[in-house]
Amino acid sequence: MKKIKLNKNGYLILKFSHIVLACTWIGGGVAALFLLIFRLDDGHAYGVLTAFQIIDLGIIVPANIGSLITGLLFSIATHWGFTKHRWIVLKYLINLIPAILGAVLFAPWLIRMMEIAETIGTDAALRQEFYALRNNFALLIAGQLLLLLVAVYLPLFKPGLGGTKSSRKLKRTATSV
Numbered sequence: 001m002k003k004i005k006l007n008k009n010g011y012l013i014l015k016f017s018h019i020v021l022a023c024t025w026i027g028g029g030v031a032a033l034f035l036l037i038f039r040l041d042d043g044h045a046y047g048v049l050t051a052f053q054i055i056d057l058g059i060i061v062p063a064n065i066g067s068l069i070t071g072l073l074f075s076i077a078t079h080w081g082f083t084k085h086r087w088i089v090l091k092y093l094i095n096l097i098p099a100i101l102g103a104v105l106f107a108p109w110l111i112r113m114m115e116i117a118e119t120i121g122t123d124a125a126l127r128q129e130f131y132a133l134r135n136n137f138a139l140l141i142a143g144q145l146l147l148l149l150v151a152v153y154l155p156l157f158k159p160g161l162g163g164t165k166s167s168r169k170l171k172r173t174a175t176s177v
Contacts, residue, residue, distance in 0.1 A: 036052065040134055
């Protein structure tokens, strides 16, 4: 695949965009977790869940997609590549896991919670199924936030994850010539 060349300003704009999207994603996750933990028990479950849905679809999902796109652009346009280093592969996994969990688990849980809240009204939070879904939701969002913090940490320190097997072999070949 042919690399795109970025000048210094293009690189800085891409880096800035990637960082802003990561901050937006984390902020949306914190806001969503706050709603689930501190506001869902006060008798306004349907309204709180609607706000949660707006944060999810309007902030978290676009930030997730934008982060993935800017990460792909980094891989294409810089020397980092896609699989040259394990920490980059890990960042891609961290980006994809929440997207997959969101589609497979979160969306059905949110729909079910909204159905319960719409049907039962102010006592929805007292229902065992609703309470269990809320707790599962909160735990997974907290886990995702921890993953996102790891994703922010990785490029800052590029911990001893080293390169992949193929990149180490390429490096050994280059130094022995």
